[in-house]
Amino acid sequence: MFLPRSRTIRGLLATVAAAALLAACGMPGSAADDEVTTVTFWSWTSGSQELVDRFNATHDDIQVAFEQIPAGTAGGYSKMYNAVRAGKAPDLVNVEYPQVPAFVAHNVIQPLTSRGVEDLRGHYPEWAWNQVALGGEVHALPINMAPQVLLYRADLFAEHGIEPPATWVEFRDAAERINAADPDTVIATLGNTDAGLIAGLAWQAGADWFDTSGGAWEVNSTDDASLEVARYWDGMIRDGLVNAEPVFAEKHIADLQQGRSLALVAAPWMMGNLSRFVPDLQGTWGVAQMPTWDGTPVAGNYGGSTYAVPEGADHPDEALEFARWVATSPEAVAAAAPVSSAMPADIQLYDAWRTALEEANPYVQGMELPEAALAASESVPPDWEWGPDMAQGFTSLMDEMTSAVGQPQGLENALHRWQDTTIEQLRIRGFDVGD
Structure with a gap:
């Protein structure tokens, strides 16, 4: 049982008694004052x-x-x-x-x-x-x-003659050019167990997985925006243009160090991971605004x-x-x-x-990370809501992604299953969930 916010009667009486004693003593600078x-x-x-x-x-x-x-x-x-x-x-x-x-x-x-x-x-x-x-x-x-930003190997992008892409179409075009030049190299690594990353990408696209405006919990991870994100990344994985694996695991660190994975959908906090795991790459990174679906600057939060x-x-x-x-x-x-x-x-x-x-x-010196992060923070859509149990929600989505990402329509199917599971679990726990 949760404790009430008010003090107990005993506590109140003790406070009053102590205050009265101090006033009666009339001793400024006493231990109680300090x-x-x-x-x-x-x-x-x-x-x-x-x-x-x-x-x-x-x-x-x-x-x-x-x-x-x-x-x-x-x-x-x-x-x-x-x-x-x-x-x-x-x-x-x-x-x-x-x-x-x-x-x-x-x-x-x-x-x-x-x-x-x-x-x-x-x-x-x-x-x-x-x-x-x-x-x-x-x-x-x-x-x-x-706020999401794109971290990329500025030195290797320059070698390939590629500018940071402004749209997701341009991102795929750049990925195809990089992969054609070196089949062992991909433009980026997508964390295949990172539920927060996928949520941030859906947020950027204009999705809203939860909505309480109608007085009940509405759950929708299969709206047009979310499925556009899922289908895009399913296609990138299918065509070998990105790696789908846990980021900053041993394989990913080796890919970063050897220039086989050139970018990350990231946030400012991730610079700590890069400086820890690939310290020798200091001075090689650039930062850009996230690619978007229509060219209008917008970021999710991650x-x-x-x-x-x-x-x-x-x-x-x-x-x-x-x-x-x-x-x-x-x-x-x-x-x-x-x-x-x-x-x-x-x-x-x-x-x-x-x-x-x-x-x-x-x-981070010379990267202009703060400038990019500030611009990204100003573009995050304001209406995104989280559900009433995202600890379980993220665990469930991670499980779905782990088993599905890399399979045909893997991420798309994971979002469909996750929505069904989430609605079922919320109802079992007594939440009012819309139809």
Whole structure:
């Protein structure tokens, strides 16, 4: 059973008694005046420890105790759910955008509107704010975002006489030219188990897999936009123009190092993977806007996370103060930049991020990654919704993709099966699902 948001009567009486005692003593500068509140914070994302260290060094009245937990879908989210149910909730947790609706539906996190977060609305792109503003309440603060961009080997594109493609038709044309010149080389690798990647590509195409505007959960991963994406990539895989395999697995790393795979549908955070796995390729990469279906600039989102205050948190106001600092402070950007290339969601931090990232990370110097990411963030369609259980949803879609991608109409069939499975599972769990 979830804890109520109000304090217990005993807690209230204790607070009143302590305040009365302090007033009676009339001792300014006493230990109570200097009391430090310790906020417990759970996360797994790169840069979390650095953020905590910088905050603690610059704040006296609030200190943050950081606990590294497993990645969300690797056990971190289950740990959060169980802690809330057991009455042992931390004060602040890291929640990725796709999981926010589930945390809201199961009353795991508190609404924050009454705590004054609406003043931050103008700091974010509309689509990013929509990810946390559900049902008339704001439930989390966006921390970083991941607009899709195209990372490509600028040196090898130049050898082939190819410019970054503006449309998906041009992308295929470029792939055919590259493959004709060297049958062992493909233009890109498509993560064949990456449900988030496919969702981002569908988002870019104008799909909306979930819709609650009618008062029930509508599920549709087989609309025209989604199937156009599926058929396109099924054709690219069938014709040997892209590889379909897990990205940054041993085979993919070797393909990158040896110039056999030349591009990635990516997001700013992926620069950390490249600098880790192929450090010798520093200086060879370029970044461009995503190819689009009609030439109009548009990107999907491919990652990103929020900070949320769980139900039962002992120090919600202090936790939110730390969250606001991380979300809006140039100091936070500077603290995280040496270990993370993730883009802050607050667009007012763009200049600070660009400066800090390029100073701290030689791998991205000269690429103009921040400029490309900012332009991409401004083009993400605002109406995309996630379902009420994307932890299970992504697992299910990954399973479907693993068994189907590379087969005839594999991705298309995976989306059809996933839609049927998702609708069935939501109904079993008691969600109101439209016909």
